[in-house]
Amino acid sequence: MRRSLKESFSYAFWGLIYSLRTQRNMKIHFLAGIGVLTLSLFLPFNGYDYLFVFFAVALVIITEMINTAIEATVDLFTKDYHRLAKIAKDVAAGAVLLAAINSIGVFFLVIIPKIKGFSYLNFYRIRLYPLHILLLLIGLLFLLYTFISYGRSRGGKGHF
Numbered sequence: 001m002r003r004s005l006k007e008s009f010s011y012a013f014w015g016l017i018y019s020l021r022t023q024r025n026m027k028i029h030f031l032a033g034i035g036v037l038t039l040s041l042f043l044p045f046n047g048y049d050y051l052f053v054f055f056a057v058a059l060v061i062i063t064e065m066i067n068t069a070i071e072a073t074v075d076l077f078t079k080d081y082h083r084l085a086k087i088a089k090d091v092a093a094g095a096v097l098l099a100a101i102n103s104i105g106v107f108f109l110v111i112i113p114k115i116k117g118f119s120y121l122n123f124y125r126i127r128l129y130p131l132h133i134l135l136l137l138i139g140l141l142f143l144l145y146t147f148i149s150y151g152r153s154r155g156g157k158g159h160f
């Protein structure tokens with residue numbers, strides 16, 4: 001079946017909403033990610049600092065989504081205890097754990113040393129970088145759209 005780009009994007013986005021709606025850890029990681037990214041806007045970060053923080057947050061969320069997909073696939077195959085089912089789920093959970101440890105490392109190596117430089121003025125510095133403003137706007141729109149879709153999915157609308 002050939003799907004339009006819009007449809008593919010829509011299914012992919014609802015995959016994100018599904019893991020956010022059903023996985024407690026995903027909610028924690030998502031909120032922690034938003035918190036850390038917001039904090040970053042007020043720290044004296046350079047481009048590499050932003051990259052490290054952004055990738056650390058993205059890696060946790062991506063591994064959590066792959067973990068959710070593997071859990072669903074295993075549950076589809078068997079609800080009974082099976083050694084291979086355990087291996088698949090434990091390895092997927094291990095990937096999330098590694099990503100979380102990586103994000104703790106980035107927190108201590110990148111964020112903590114810059115915390116003394118916390119200032120609201122750092123936020124205004126961002127005006128000097130049009131690309132940062134564009135990325136920030138795209139990020140904010142994405143978060144807004146995610147929250148609206150999340151609310152609608154709880155109300156029983158959408159793909160679920």
Ligand SMILES: Nc1ncnc2c1ncn2[C@@H]1O[C@H](COP(=O)(O)OP(=O)(O)OP(=O)(O)O)[C@@H](O)[C@H]1O
Nearest residue numbers: 023067071078079080081082083085086089090093
């Ligand atoms: N069918 C199965 N056969 C063997 N072991 C299983 C099976 N299903 C789950 N397990 C074991 O139970 C653990 C938890 O599995 P479960 O499907 O409940 O994930 P979960 O607790 O929802 O994980 P998460 O917190 O990441 O969402 C797995 O890591 C695995 O060790």
